[in-house]
Amino acid sequence: MKGLVKIIQTWTLIIIFIILLISFYNQMEENHLDLGKDAPIPTDLHPVVEENKNILIKQAAAIEIDVVITEGTRSISRQNKLFEQGRSTGGNIVTHAKGGESYHNYGLAIDYALRNSNGEIIWDIHYDGNNNGEPDWFEVAELAKGLGFEWGGDWSNFRDYPHLQMTFGLSISQLQRGLRPDYEENTEE
Ligand SMILES: [Zn+2]
Structure with a gap:
């Protein structure tokens, strides 16, 4: 009987220790990401995404490709409307993400298209305007x-060819919980 009590006591201590360790680890992780719980949904692109978007346009222009950014930050309600497209409303399905489930909703994604030599915006993935x-x-x-x-063109389940995103290591569920990319860390030159 005494032996059993001892075993139970030991295991209780071990379990408490593991729980403390896990909660400490989670705390560390969230502190590191920092970032404000209940952070508001941004209306602009994250500064790092904005900067790299502009660099991308310049790099493409240098090889004679005219990139057009067709989408940036998207409101939750616009995302919900897009989700309905091809489901409860007409057209083709364009997204598998409901409001809050897309990196667009957090200013971390952009969509691109091309402008051809006639000045038209095209979504032709075979177009070779610079003839290389x-x-x-x-x-x-x-x-x-x-x-x-x-x-998005690298995704195996739903190829989203126009889509580019920067996650900063944050999952959608972390973003939904209010975590945001750490500005200072990611804007260091
Ligand atoms: Zn997109």
Whole structure:
């Protein structure tokens, strides 16, 4: 009987220790990301995304590709409307994300298209306007990845060719909980 009590006591201590360790780790993680719980939904692109978007446009222009940014930060209500497209409303499905589930909702994603030689905005991923034998669309994707963007065209489940995002290591559920990328850390030159 005494032995059993001892075992239970030991295990209780071990379990309490593990729980403390896990909560301490979570606390550390959230402190590191910092960032304000209940942080407001941004209306502008994150400064780092904004800066790299502009660099991308310049880099593409240097190889004679005219990139047009068609989407940036999206409100939750606009995201919900887009989600309904192809579901309860007409058109093709354009997103698998409801309001709050897209990096667009946090100023961390942009969508691009191309402007062809006639000045028209096109979504033709095979267009080779600079005549170098490579589709311009993929050249832009490569440039963007070089700047640290993730490209939706690399996703296996739902390829989103116009989509570029920077997550700063934050998941959608962390963003939904109010975590935001750490400004200072990510804006250091
Ligand atoms: Zn997008």
